[in-house]
Amino acid sequence: MDGLNMSRRIRRTPYTDRVEQVGVRGFSVVNHMLLPKAFATSVEQDYWHLLEHVQIWDVSCQRQVQIEGPDAAALIQWMTPRNIGEAEVGQCLYVPIIDDQGGLINDPVLLKLAEDRFWLSIADSDVQLYALGLALGRGMDVRISEPDVSPLAVQGPKSEALLTALFGEHIREIGFFRFGWIEFEGRKQLIARSGYSRQGGFEIYLNGSEHGPALWDAIWNAGQAHNIAPGCPNLIERIEGGLLSYGNEMTRTTNPLEVGMGRYCSLDGSVDYIGRAALKRIAERGVDRQIRGVTFDGGPVPTCSKPWPVRVGDQEVGTITSAIWSPRLGCNVGQALIAQPFWEPGQPVTVQSQDEVLRTGTISALPFA
Amino acid sequence: MDGLNMSRRIRRTPYTDRVEQVGVRGFSVVNHMLLPKAFATSVEQDYWHLLEHVQIWDVSCQRQVQIEGPDAAALIQWMTPRNIGEAEVGQCLYVPIIDDQGGLINDPVLLKLAEDRFWLSIADSDVQLYALGLALGRGMDVRISEPDVSPLAVQGPKSEALLTALFGEHIREIGFFRFGWIEFEGRKQLIARSGYSRQGGFEIYLNGSEHGPALWDAIWNAGQAHNIAPGCPNLIERIEGGLLSYGNEMTRTTNPLEVGMGRYCSLDGSVDYIGRAALKRIAERGVDRQIRGVTFDGGPVPTCSKPWPVRVGDQEVGTITSAIWSPRLGCNVGQALIAQPFWEPGQPVTVQSQDEVLRTGTISALPFA
Numbered sequence: 095m096d097g098l099n100m101s102r103r104i105r106r107t108p109y110t111d112r113v114e115q116v117g118v119r120g121f122s123v124v125n126h127m128l129l130p131k132a133f134a135t136s137v138e139q140d141y142w143h144l145l146e147h148v149q150i151w152d153v154s155c156q157r158q159v160q161i162e163g164p165d166a167a168a169l170i171q172w173m174t175p176r177n178i179g180e181a182e183v184g185q186c187l188y189v190p191i192i193d194d195q196g197g198l199i200n201d202p203v204l205l206k207l208a209e210d211r212f213w214l215s216i217a218d219s220d221v222q223l224y225a226l227g228l229a230l231g232r233g234m235d236v237r238i239s240e241p242d243v244s245p246l247a248v249q250g251p252k253s254e255a256l257l258t259a260l261f262g263e264h265i266r267e268i269g270f271f272r273f274g275w276i277e278f279e280g281r282k283q284l285i286a287r288s289g290y291s292r293q294g295g296f297e298i299y300l301n302g303s304e305h306g307p308a309l310w311d312a313i314w315n316a317g318q319a320h321n322i323a324p325g326c327p328n329l330i331e332r333i334e335g336g337l338l339s340y341g342n343e344m345t346r347t348t349n350p351l352e353v354g355m356g357r358y359c360s361l362d363g364s365v366d367y368i369g370r371a372a373l374k375r376i377a378e379r380g381v382d383r384q385i386r387g388v389t390f391d392g393g394p395v396p397t398c399s400k401p402w403p404v405r406v407g408d409q410e411v412g413t414i415t416s417a418i419w420s421p422r423l424g425c426n427v428g429q430a431l432i433a434q435p436f437w438e439p440g441q442p443v444t445v446q447s448q449d450e451v452l453r454t455g456t457i458s459a460l461p462f463a
Numbered sequence: 464m465d466g467l468n469m470s471r472r473i474r475r476t477p478y479t480d481r482v483e484q485v486g487v488r489g490f491s492v493v494n495h496m497l498l499p500k501a502f503a504t505s506v507e508q509d510y511w512h513l514l515e516h517v518q519i520w521d522v523s524c525q526r527q528v529q530i531e532g533p534d535a536a537a538l539i540q541w542m543t544p545r546n547i548g549e550a551e552v553g554q555c556l557y558v559p560i561i562d563d564q565g566g567l568i569n570d571p572v573l574l575k576l577a578e579d580r581f582w583l584s585i586a587d588s589d590v591q592l593y594a595l596g597l598a599l600g601r602g603m604d605v606r607i608s609e610p611d612v613s614p615l616a617v618q619g620p621k622s623e624a625l626l627t628a629l630f631g632e633h634i635r636e637i638g639f640f641r642f643g644w645i646e647f648e649g650r651k652q653l654i655a656r657s658g659y660s661r662q663g664g665f666e667i668y669l670n671g672s673e674h675g676p677a678l679w680d681a682i683w684n685a686g687q688a689h690n691i692a693p694g695c696p697n698l699i700e701r702i703e704g705g706l707l708s709y710g711n712e713m714t715r716t717t718n719p720l721e722v723g724m725g726r727y728c729s730l731d732g733s734v735d736y737i738g739r740a741a742l743k744r745i746a747e748r749g750v751d752r753q754i755r756g757v758t759f760d761g762g763p764v765p766t767c768s769k770p771w772p773v774r775v776g777d778q779e780v781g782t783i784t785s786a787i788w789s790p791r792l793g794c795n796v797g798q799a800l801i802a803q804p805f806w807e808p809g810q811p812v813t814v815q816s817q818d819e820v821l822r823t824g825t826i827s828a829l830p831f832a
Binding site for chain 2: 096097098099100101102103104106118119120121122123126131132193194199218219220221223224225226227228229230231232233234339340341342368397398399400401415416
């Protein structure tokens with residue numbers, strides 16, 4: 095970890111003042127905005143805490159691209175291989191967005207607010223500019239904007255108890271990847287049962303930055319009874335859980351079929367979208383690499399900020415995209431794009447981490463057991 | 464400055480290894496890539512050095528959006544209000560890119576490589592996605608890509624002497640905002656007389672990451688005779704020089720006429736582009752705020768990472784977008800969007816910096832004298 099030079103270009107969030115008060119020590123930058131990534135405790139301590147208790151995460155960097163108007167659904171369908179025709183208002187859908195070659199542009203969550211109004215809750219790329227270009231180029235009747243909406247995640251097994259106490263029993267009824275509404279400071283706010291962990295929880299899509307500190311304080315104070323801690327997407331938990339990160343596991347050079355998103359790709363011709371012909375060709379030919387887990391030894395690894403070669407004998411069969419020491423499994427865990435025919439779980443490999451240590455490992459399924 | 468959490472998503476550059484060897488202490492993130500922003504010496508020491516000697520800057524984050532094909536020129540003209548019809552091969556043009564409302568999407572430098580091949584050397588937003596959306600939406604015959612090109616800047620009064628010694632006398636002939644070619648390791652490389660300072664210099668658009676360390680070393684070694692130092696865009700020099708920064712001085716909520724780019728906006732109907740009708744309306748009505756300098760007292764300011772109100776009496780007339788202490792002027796200097804009728808140089812104002820100190824100041828023209 096090195097220093098991050100601050101400026102207005104690296105946008106603060108409605109919660110940054112609070113995050114600083116509870117001792118944030120490091121950030122990442124996502125969508126030109128601060129994402130807290132380190133607090134006083136270690137990633138390992140945070141991991142155990144997340145598995146047992148409840149955490150509050152400033153994930154405002156999951157910006158919303160709002161698309162509304164008569165052609166809103168048509169534009170979104172054009173951007174994603176997933177058939178969104180059956181989606182209901184109140185539903186969240188994981189929708190890969192691809193280019194004309196099938197390359198991944200983003201992997202947002204789509205929230206259907208109305209038949210003609212949607213949010214794309216995005217990973218780290220300017221989906222708003224892509225959507226705007228498509229709409230202007232094709233002359234579609236839509237309005238595209240970034241509303242003043244800043245998600246705050248509450249994650250961990252105690253999150254339901256905490257949020258029920260605070261906002262009412264009705265949120266128990268919200269199904270996984272569905273959203274409902276709470277009232278806070280006289281304003282209706284969207285709450286979804288979702289989040290970037292496998293430990294359960296909710297995301298409140300706060301509309302109105304001015305309510306940010308009060309929302310944080312309300313959850314923080316009520317959370318004291320539940321051993322709440324400040325947190326952030328936890329790298330150990332994410333890798334073990336098989337959650338992918340745009341920019342790490344996938345980029346424009348990766349297609350959805352390589353990273354386990356085949357079930358989100360309609361290839362039967364029932365819907366049309368950008369990149370359909372390319373994806374169909376890829377599916378017919380078959381992909382020659384796929385995302386896999388890798389376990390490997392040699393003691394805790396350094397931060398993965400470069401491609402680490404994965405080899406079978408002398409042959410490079412892939413690169414690690416994310417990696418960290420797993421205290422639960424007692425080895426390093428990583429995600430990697432692995433070439434055929436070396437992607438079968440159980441395949442022995444070596445991993446060369448960026449400290450130049452050669453490590454012995456094994457291909458694994460995702461998520462890790 | 465806080466910690467920056469590294470990952471593969473925050474891309475390293477061909478020079479990051481070298482930048483680390485010479486003691487980088489902090490980065491910013493631009494276009495999902497590391498931009499070195501702090502070395503062992505202070506911003507103030509770097510400032511004086513830049514004004515007298517020569518510096519090597521890793522500005523790989525100025526990514527190139529390559530647009531080529533029969534419709535390349537038409538697509539670029541559609542994206543910018545600047546008339547590019549007269550541009551010559553070998554020329555660099557500063558081209559604001561705007562949306563349909565006239566809002567700024569980016570302010571890249573356009574390099575015309577051939578009649579049907581261009582690079583947009585971009586500031587911090589995904590112009591590639593905007594261009595791709597427009598091209599797909601309109602069905603234009605272009606290929607859009609991000610080539611493996613990583614600019615390395617050599618800035619400061621001794622840069623010509625240094626690079627001439629290294630690459631030959633012919634680079635003296637390259638005019639301001641023109642480019643030529645050098646040979647390095649058997650490969651032709653583009654070199655432009657340009658850069659993000661007012662101290663003169665060049666940018667080498669290195670094609671081929673594998674040549675990065677050698678190029679850095681060649682310049683570094685030859686630079687020892689010229690008192691070379693590692694550097695980066697210098698905030699004091701940039702603000703004094705009136706150079707704008709996308710994401711700080713301008714965003715989608717700012718139009719080119721507000722930030723002194725009127726001379727790059729064709730409004731006479733000779734070219735058509737996205738946002739022309741909106742810009743024309745804005746021009747006819749007149750803008751109600753403009754970019755200005757502000758000098759103000761109260762001792763060196765903290766880092767500007769929030770909007771700082773600029774007031775006349777009790778009235779907020781603008782916000783500071785960037786600010787720092789100027790050792791040469793002996794006061795703080797800032798840039799700000801200032802409302803009419805308070806934008807005249809000499810107008811007294813107060814500035815409230817984020818340490819809550821109230822500071823007395825004066826509106827100034829840009830660049831500062």
